[in-house]
Amino acid sequence: MTAITAHKPKKATSPILSVRDLKVHFSVPGKGLFAPDRKLRAVDGVNFDLYPGETLGVVGESGCGKSTLGRAILQLIPPSSGQVAWLGKDIVGAPHREMQPLRRDLQIIFQDPLASLNPRMTIGEIIAEPLVTHKPELGKDEIKVRVKRMMARVGLLPQMINRYPHEFSGGQCQRIGIARAMILEPKLIVCDEPVSALDVSIQAQIVNLLQELQREFDLSLIFISHDLSIVRHICHRIMVLYLGNVMELADRDSIYAAPRHPYTKALISAVPIPDPEIERNKERIVLTGDLPSPLSPPSGCVFRTRCPFAQDKCATASPTLDRVSETQEVACHFHDSIS
Amino acid sequence: MTTNHILTVENLTARFQTPDGEVAAVNNVNFHLDPGETLGVVGESGSGKTQIFMSIMGLLAKNGTSSGSVRYKDSEILNLPARELNKIRGVSMSMIFQDPMTSLNPYLKISKQMTEVLVEHRGMSEAEALKRAIAMLDRVGIPGAAQRVHMYPHEFSGGMRQRVMIAMALLCDPEVLIADEPTTALDVTVQAQILDLLRDLQKDFNTATVMITHDLGVVAGLCDRVMVMYGGRVVETGSVRDIYYDSHHPYTEGLLKSMPRIDHANEESLFAIPGQPPNLQNLPTGCAYQERCGYVMDRCCAERPVLTVFDQGRASACFREDGQ
Ligand SMILES: Nc1ncnc2c1ncn2[C@@H]1O[C@H](COP(=O)(O)OP(=O)(O)OP(=O)(O)O)[C@@H](O)[C@H]1O
Ligand SMILES: Nc1ncnc2c1ncn2[C@@H]1O[C@H](COP(=O)(O)OP(=O)(O)OP(=O)(O)O)[C@@H](O)[C@H]1O
Ligand code: SF4
Ligand code: SF4
Ligand SMILES: [Mg+2]
Ligand SMILES: [Mg+2]
Numbered sequence: 022m023t024a025i026t027a028h029k030p031k032k033a034t035s036p037i038l039s040v041r042d043l044k045v046h047f048s049v050p051g052k053g054l055f056a057p058d059r060k061l062r063a064v065d066g067v068n069f070d071l072y073p074g075e076t077l078g079v080v081g082e083s084g085c086g087k088s089t090l091g092r093a094i095l096q097l098i099p100p101s102s103g104q105v106a107w108l109g110k111d112i113v114g115a116p117h118r119e120m121q122p123l124r125r126d127l128q129i130i131f132q133d134p135l136a137s138l139n140p141r142m143t144i145g146e147i148i149a150e151p152l153v154t155h156k157p158e159l160g161k162d163e164i165k166v167r168v169k170r171m172m173a174r175v176g177l178l179p180q181m182i183n184r185y186p187h188e189f190s191g192g193q194c195q196r197i198g199i200a201r202a203m204i205l206e207p208k209l210i211v212c213d214e215p216v217s218a219l220d221v222s223i224q225a226q227i228v229n230l231l232q233e234l235q236r237e238f239d240l241s242l243i244f245i246s247h248d249l250s251i252v253r254h255i256c257h258r259i260m261v262l263y264l265g266n267v268m269e270l271a272d273r274d275s276i277y278a279a280p281r282h283p284y285t286k287a288l289i290s291a292v293p294i295p296d297p298e299i300e301r302n303k304e305r306i307v308l309t310g311d312l313p314s315p316l317s318p319p320s321g322c323v324f325r326t327r328c329p330f331a332q333d334k335c336a337t338a339s340p341t342l343d344r345v346s347e348t349q350e351v352a353c354h355f356h357d358s359i360s
Numbered sequence: 361m362t363t364n365h366i367l368t369v370e371n372l373t374a375r376f377q378t379p380d381g382e383v384a385a386v387n388n389v390n391f392h393l394d395p396g397e398t399l400g401v402v403g404e405s406g407s408g409k410t411q412i413f414m415s416i417m418g419l420l421a422k423n424g425t426s427s428g429s430v431r432y433k434d435s436e437i438l439n440l441p442a443r444e445l446n447k448i449r450g451v452s453m454s455m456i457f458q459d460p461m462t463s464l465n466p467y468l469k470i471s472k473q474m475t476e477v478l479v480e481h482r483g484m485s486e487a488e489a490l491k492r493a494i495a496m497l498d499r500v501g502i503p504g505a506a507q508r509v510h511m512y513p514h515e516f517s518g519g520m521r522q523r524v525m526i527a528m529a530l531l532c533d534p535e536v537l538i539a540d541e542p543t544t545a546l547d548v549t550v551q552a553q554i555l556d557l558l559r560d561l562q563k564d565f566n567t568a569t570v571m572i573t574h575d576l577g578v579v580a581g582l583c584d585r586v587m588v589m590y591g592g593r594v595v596e597t598g599s600v601r602d603i604y605y606d607s608h609h610p611y612t613e614g615l616l617k618s619m620p621r622i623d624h625a626n627e628e629s630l631f632a633i634p635g636q637p638p639n640l641q642n643l644p645t646g647c648a649y650q651e652r653c654g655y656v657m658d659r660c661c662a663e664r665p666v667l668t669v670f671d672q673g674r675a676s677a678c679f680r681e682d683g684q
Binding site: 228232289312 | 631
């Protein structure tokens with residue numbers, strides 16, 4: 022077997038994507054009939070760069086803002102503020118006319134493979150659709166050739182081109198979603214929980230496929246997941262989100278070998294390991310309590326209500342994301358004393 | 361013959377009639393459960409895990425029928441009328457369902473849902489029952505249980521709702537607790553809390569537990585014995601150590617190998633079992649795993665391997681070892 026997992030991408034000199042202080046705030050109705058709307062800070066100031074051929078993992082508990090971040094980067098949700106620079110050019114608020122050609126390079130695949138495919142279209146039509154939209158100059162025959170080639174590439178039998186989505190299993194539907202996302206040979210794919218709905222044996226097939234495609238096409242991936250074991254396998258760098266804020270952003274090896282943020286430590290230690298001896302004897306940090314409501318996040322450090330190390334300062338000042346080594350950034354006032 | 365098994369299942373079979381034909385969801389399943397023991401049931405989606413226990417609890421959908429034998433202690437309970445089953449269901453034997461809304465009524469306060477069973481089966485007064493309900497919610501780590509007991513299900517977060525379900529399942533001190541994917545929908549941090557809770561409860565009450573899950577990590581941490589399902593049949597059983605360190609069935613082996621590990625830096629591509637899980641409506645002749653198995657032989661496509669005991673407490677359904 023070839024060593025292809027999370028191969029170090031060659032660091033290009035400039036990132037293809039630069040996200041600066043990105044915020045997405047939703048307005049949600051207040052509790053009473055006449056109560057004013059309230060602000061929900063789904064993504065609250067995210068910064069990162071992404072390089073060609075790189076996979077950035079985005080992890081964190083349900084509701085921490087992973088999907089919102091992914092969609093805001095692709096301008097599928099309008100950001101409230103901040104910048105998203107694609108190949109050096111800010112695309113926040115760009116008019117449709119300017120976004121349209123960029124859509125070719127920016128694709129997304131979703132968690133629920135069947136629900137994200139139009140049930141009335143054949144899978145051939147589904148996979149061809151982006152080509153028809155973006156490359157209308159291609160003839161019918163050429164489109165069919167490309168669709169069949171892509172189907173074969175993602176492990177679907179090309180003779181199934183005229184079948185409908187409901188005739189396929191979850192894993193096959195995810196292959197259809199990937200074929201559709203790949204057909205324009207994009208530069209970036211946001212993968213929003215692409216394997217979470219799949220069985221373990223099928224997850225491995227899809228993860229391997231994504232890695233092969235990445236290597237073949239020098240793809241960049243933003244891999245959203247709550248499964249930290251898969252993230253360790255597929256990602257080069259990992260961003261840990263909590264209530265819309267970045268807690269830690271680090272290179273894969275650093276974060277798994279030596280997580281620095283108390284939340285990252287708790288998350289990693291909570292993942293069950295499929296080995297009875299190791300699982301029963303490992304050290305665990307069990308967090309108490311539930312995630313606070315994103316409508317009234319804690320003051321200061323948003324993690325403080327569940328942090329075993331919280332001190333007075335944590336309630337008054339919010340920590341900034343500080344670089345603690347060449348490969349690791351952490352947002353905690355006390356990262357020096359607690360690691 | 362008397363044993364100290366609390367639950368003995370023999371030749372359990374469940375079938376569903378559908379317009380497209382019969383679904384053989386559960387086929388000739390045998391196992392037993394002892395007090396204080398935790399049995400893990402693992403396997404792919406659709407392999408029959410849930411329907412085994414739906415049959416046992418008398419909760420199969422209308423188009424389903426089950427046959428075989430299920431003994432609770434010494435009495436046969438399979439296909440008993442609901443009136444008889446209700447003396448056991450939710451009392452001596454409780455189930456936490458995969459879908460929380462199967463067991464929680466969205467229109468009733470938690471207090472009402474919890475006290476009913478106590479009043480009916482334990483002859484408690486309303487006040488006594490409420491006290492017990494609050495104590496149970498407290499025991500599963502619901503803060504402010506005395507107030508929250510009066511809330512509706514939707515007012516709880518996912519993790520808390522799951523804890524409410526566990527509290528409800530434990531109200532009558534059941535001897536058997538069946539937990540169907542109780543943490544699958546939860547975040548890992550909350551999952552860790554719930555698993556700790558289950559472990560504690562087991563220590564305190566010696567409850568026999570069945571843990572249905574597709575997460576081999578959860579099983580590794582919690583279970584004593586494991587039953588691996590494939591295509592509606594048990595394909596391997598053994599102690600948790602046997603299964604993880606010395607698996608015999610090729611499917612078990614493949615499942616364990618295809619799990620990415622958080623404690624390993626793996627530089628190779630993942631091992632992936634090829635192909636798709638089988639369709640229970642249309643199983644091949646012979647071994648259900650034949651199309652995906654790396655060891656397949658002619659015999660596997662002609663004859664179905666039966667689950668065969670090969671060592672103390674160990675069994676596997678595969679021809680591979682016979683041939684060697
Ligand atoms: N359109 C919307 N209007 C109001 N609030 C929203 C909207 N979309 C998302 N939210 C809220 O924003 C927060 C972040 O949601 P998001 O879906 O990004 O979380 P997530 O990390 O992807 O969670 P999950 O793991 O459950 O998919 C949540 O509190 C969610 O309820
Ligand atoms: N009412 C029904 N009618 C027809 N088939 C059914 C019915 N209920 C379940 N089945 C089928 O029985 C088989 C076993 O289902 P079961 O619910 O036991 O799977 P499972 O192993 O629990 O899967 P999961 O991990 O997805 O919960 C499946 O193929 C399912 O489609
Ligand atoms: S800043 Fe304080 S509350 Fe936040 S993670 Fe660090 S120690 Fe915990
Ligand atoms: S019986 Fe044959 S096909 Fe089935 S698991 Fe064993 S070797 Fe593989
Ligand atoms: Mg999401
Ligand atoms: Mg099930």
